[in-house]
Amino acid sequence: MADRVRTPVTLPYIDQLLAQLARGNAALEQSFGRHIHWGYWPDPGIAEPDRPEDYAEAAERLSLELLDLAGITPGMRVLDAGCGFGGTLACLQDRVEGLDLTGLNIDPRQLQRARQLAQPRPGSFLRFVAGDACTLPFADASFDRVLAVECIFHFPSRAAFLAEVRRVLRPGGALVISDFVPATVWVPMARMARWPALERLNLFGACDVTCSAARYRQLAAQAGLPVTTLRDITRHTLPTYAFLGRMLARGTRRGFGQSLARSGLGMLDWVGRRGLLRYSLLRFDRV
Numbered sequence: 001m002a003d004r005v006r007t008p009v010t011l012p013y014i015d016q017l018l019a020q021l022a023r024g025n026a027a028l029e030q031s032f033g034r035h036i037h038w039g040y041w042p043d044p045g046i047a048e049p050d051r052p053e054d055y056a057e058a059a060e061r062l063s064l065e066l067l068d069l070a071g072i073t074p075g076m077r078v079l080d081a082g083c084g085f086g087g088t089l090a091c092l093q094d095r096v097e098g099l100d101l102t103g104l105n106i107d108p109r110q111l112q113r114a115r116q117l118a119q120p121r122p123g124s125f126l127r128f129v130a131g132d133a134c135t136l137p138f139a140d141a142s143f144d145r146v147l148a149v150e151c152i153f154h155f156p157s158r159a160a161f162l163a164e165v166r167r168v169l170r171p172g173g174a175l176v177i178s179d180f181v182p183a184t185v186w187v188p189m190a191r192m193a194r195w196p197a198l199e200r201l202n203l204f205g206a207c208d209v210t211c212s213a214a215r216y217r218q219l220a221a222q223a224g225l226p227v228t229t230l231r232d233i234t235r236h237t238l239p240t241y242a243f244l245g246r247m248l249a250r251g252t253r254r255g256f257g258q259s260l261a262r263s264g265l266g267m268l269d270w271v272g273r274r275g276l277l278r279y280s281l282l283r284f285d286r287v
């Protein structure tokens with residue numbers, strides 16, 4: 001099946017997050033002010049869904065899991081595509097010295113916040129660039145690592161993104177991402193999330209969560225970036241849903257929008273527990 005190319009659209013959850021942060025929502029500032037992604041709990045049984053601090057630690061750990069897989073060493077040039085508020089790059093430069101870091105995002109509002117939050121460390125370079133991950137504004141062979149944390153499902157096309165990453169990676173380079181990977185049997189159901197009416201109403205906006213592991217291997221091989229690691233970490237991310245459910249219940253969104261968002265979260269929790277939609281870390285190595 002062809003990878004459908006979509007025009008990027010605005011994301012309602014990002015608009016709401018930015019509005020709440022501007023209003024000084026302390027719980028959101030703590031939980032989603034640095035990372036806009038799911039949390040990782042080594043022992044999901046001891047998560048504390050009422051504590052934003054617990055969520056913030058879990059979100060930082062998710063970045064660390066991904067960075068471990070990327071194997072970044074001093075002197076490397078790293079691109080974070082769909083970088084949000086720059087949290088993963090900030091986390092990276094806290095741990096590795098002498099890096100050349102670039103964050104790219106389609107939304108200049110997030111980049112403005114990223115520039116305020118993430119300052120370059122002495123000996124490192126850090127810049128934020130506005131652009132679309134599927135038409136990267138960078139020269140060929142200009143990065144050692146590319147990261148894309150929990151954002152590829154919003155990109156207009158995975159095939160276009162992988163081709164662009166292959167182009168900008170140096171020989172020996174690698175791409176590391178996190179994504180919701182459906183079991184093959186779930187793909188027909190996952191296609192429903194792409195119904196335009198649902199995408200317009202849905203808090204999460206346009207999301208394509210129909211790329212199975214087999215499809216990933218196919219797209220990656222075509223791009224010259226074969227998948228070398230695929231790690232299902234769903235179990236460690238599940239407390240995210242209890243936390244988000246509590247945030248929604250306390251939030252200002254009411255009525256149909258809130259019900260739809262809660263149903264969406266309930267569905268993600270349900271399919272995650274049954275292995276139908278697997279929150280996964282993937283590494284692709286350039287051949």
Ligand SMILES: C[S@@+](CC[C@H](N)C(=O)[O-])C[C@H]1O[C@@H](n2cnc3c(N)ncnc32)[C@H](O)[C@@H]1O
Pocket residue numbers: 008014034035036037081082083084085086087088104105106107110131132133134148149150151154155156
């Ligand atoms: C769930 S957030 C993840 C943000 C960040 N990676 C993190 O983990 O904190 C998804 C991000 O993808 C970005 N995004 C969506 N479509 C994009 C595109 N075509 N090119 C670049 N960034 C995009 C959004 O603006 C948003 O920052």
